[in-house]
Amino acid sequence: MSSKKRVCIIGAGMAGLTALKNTLEHDLAAVAYERHTAVGGTWIYMERKAGESEEDVHSSMYQGLHTNLPKELMGFPDYDFDTNIEESFISSELVLEYLQNYAEHFKLTPHIKLEHEIIRVRPRNEGWEVIVHDLKSDKYFVEFFDFVLVCNGHFTTPMYPATEGLDSYQGQRLHSHLYRTPDIFKGHNVLVIGGGPSGIDIVHHIHQHAEHVYFSHHLETEPRTDFMPNVTQKTDIQRFTADGAIFKDESSASFSFVIFCTGYKYTFPFLSVDCGLNVDVNWVHPLYKHCLNINKPSMAMIGLPHQICPAQLFDLQVRFVLAYFAGRKELPSRADMLAEMETDMQERWASGVSKRVAHKMGVKQFDYYEDLAVTAGITKLKPVIGKMMKACSKKYIFELDTYRQKRFKVVDDENFVQIV
């Protein structure tokens, strides 16, 4: 038996694949468990089956989705998208193909166990006991690992706001997690709640089918919707009525469908209570630099931060924690890690950040990337990534009608050009 230390990777989406690739490159042994029949996570589009519950639906991907970041930002640092693809804002199918090619290119497949669900992770001696459910044979088995990388994704468990009167509302409702195609809204007045990327994109997708779309959000600056004449922007909801809602500005609307684009809950149903982590709304703690479990630093959560450049961040977080797992770097004391987290969180709470978005980065992301790289002494993100991220910032809100026609080209590690 190999004497290499063993890493358990939970999930084989974008985060799990880069976790696996980097772990193997650190000369550690690794197994990635994926409960679905294929790798790719979010990027796998599946039609809804009759009777399927929210929990049964694998991914929140919908038909016709094109990325909200250009492909020049969507890839990992060491593997480019096919250069024959001309457009920058690409279909979900092309992202999925990219992830599958990445797995093949880096020979990850032998280390991935598909249709294997992790149902329990608990500390055992110096490492971890992991209970795995082989979904094909319906058998359970136990494995032992030295390290755990949690890459289970955070866009599949719907979060609903508590809104007065929702029980009295008689129309149909669904969460963006279950939205697939726009045709079902033909002839309906529809309310879309939530001004995040999904809310805005779904308004754009459905307006040509629906009779009228009401778009309720609290974005500080209203997105442009004048090119969609049947869309009316609304404030937050005050209360639902039997056939519609009254909004905070006292206006009202009638509709027969509501789509909740109100975000997702972070859930880790497989973590036992003694794993050393608490999940308070969407705040996972105590974590060193939003990823390493301070109480049990042989476990890390990859991909909690949002408003970031996902593939680049996942790869960076993985390389960060592996510097410690592989023994190349020594962690600060527990007290120092806790103190750093405390200072960071106090600043976040003071600036109005809620637990729901506790790991939000936004404009802080560039300092965060720098901090991870400098602290662990690992390769930094290329400067061109930060420059392109800044050029794309919030374009999906304010240039919804045109921004996906743009094309970018990376010139070198520092520079890019916008060619259209």
Ligand code: FAD
């Ligand atoms: P996931 O892709 O969710 O993968 C997690 C994997 O873990 C899944 O395959 C799941 O089956 C598996 N898993 C979970 N629990 C277990 C378990 N217990 N045992 C075994 N396996 C398990 N990002 C962008 O950069 N650009 C975009 O344009 C963009 N568009 C998006 C559109 C939508 C509709 C959504 C929902 C997200 C979008 N994102 C986008 C964000 C996207 O989710 C991330 O880019 C990235 O794909 C997340 O990867 P992940 O590996 O963290 O999670």
